[in-house]
Amino acid sequence: MKVALVHDWYTGIGGGEKVSREIISLFPQADVYTLVDFFDDENRRFILHGKKTKTSFIQRFPFARTKYRNYISFFPYAIEQFDLSGYDVIISSSSAVAKGVLTNFDQLHICYCHSPMRYAWDLYHQYTSEKKLHSGFKAWVFKYVMHHIRIWDYVSSQRIDHFVANSNHISRRIKKVYNRDSTVIYPPVDVERFSLSENKEDFYLTVSRLVHYKRVDLIVEAFSSMPDKKLIVIGEGPEFGKIKKLAAKNIQLLGYKGLDEMKNYLQRAKAFVFAAEEDFGITPVEAQACGTPVIAYGKGGILETVVEGKTGFFFSEQRAESICSSIRRFESEKLLYTPAQIREHASQFTKTRFHEHFKRFVTEKYEQLNATR
DSSP: OOEEEEESOBSSOSHHHHHHHHHHHHSTTOEEEESOBOOOHHHHHHHHTTOOOEEOGGGGSTTHHHHGGGGGGGHHHHHTTOOOTTOSEEEEEESSSGGGOOOOTTSEEEEEESOSOTTTTTTHHHHHHHTTOSSSHHHHHHHHHHHHHHHHHHHHHTTOSEEEESSHHHHHHHHHHHOOOEEEOOOOBOGGGSOOOOOOOSOEEEEOOOOGGGOHHHHHHHHHTOTTSOEEEEOOSTTHHHHHHHOOTTEEEEEOOOHHHHHHHHHHOSEEEEOSOBSSOHHHHHHHHTTOOEEEESSBGGGGTOOBTTTEEEESSSSHHHHHHHHHHHHHSOOSSOHHHHHHHHGGGBHHHHHHHHHHHHHHHHHHHHHHO
């Protein structure tokens, strides 16, 4: 098989980039296409295995390194300009527009969908509210563009041969938005790299990009009202300044930390706190791989990776008071699983399992296509 991998963009490392890394591991000869690629050499080695990518014309736009999302109206046109006619199999790793590439009837296109475009669909009204895009010329332009993005997004979803969802939560969203069925293959978590530690210290931890939907502000607000409990926050992002202002003396903001340092904190933490409604959530699984329980907002993909009362506890509302209640419950009730059992639970999300399931899926679909020719 001659394989092409299409990913939305390479500007930072998140769950989608880690998935694309493992797809490249499975198909090392694959060519990689993306809208923009601003990886440094270290990230290129880690995620792309040193590969050079083929980028779109948006790569050369002014301020594209930091403002590429401002060019969203160009995304559909840009992704459709990639000529993939020389490939047998196209795999798109998509939470935005990568799935919209043009393919021929005798090519196989499999989309590993992290989520339908959230700011165009389920988070659209939340996004317009946060950005105060209710009225005025800027709001009118944004709403007009997103209306046409939604039309294109739905139409492009019908060109895909097979959808793979990263969780049952996303599978339901794919059905709702695109009216397409999908196969669930959980994303790869490097469980082997996160070793068990049974010696926990007296602090709570959250690790996240500091963007609004991750709701780290709520976690910080909750712990600011509990001065006897220590919270450590690892991560950077546009909300860093806002969160720093909310933080009381019992809260440490450490900014970005490398993988080894982050792992050290995950191993030592009393519990990992997570307030986002996440599509899957790789970091909570990494915490469990260290034997660390998770206290999380009980909605989204987290319901498939954390077991209530065994590997962690859920809180029911994205409010500081709800987080506080869950912390108190965690400290008063005993979890049924030991740290070793929590790690064992995390082992079902390994890279090895992803490799086996995804490679088998691609091979079977390719053989089925060949059989119909």
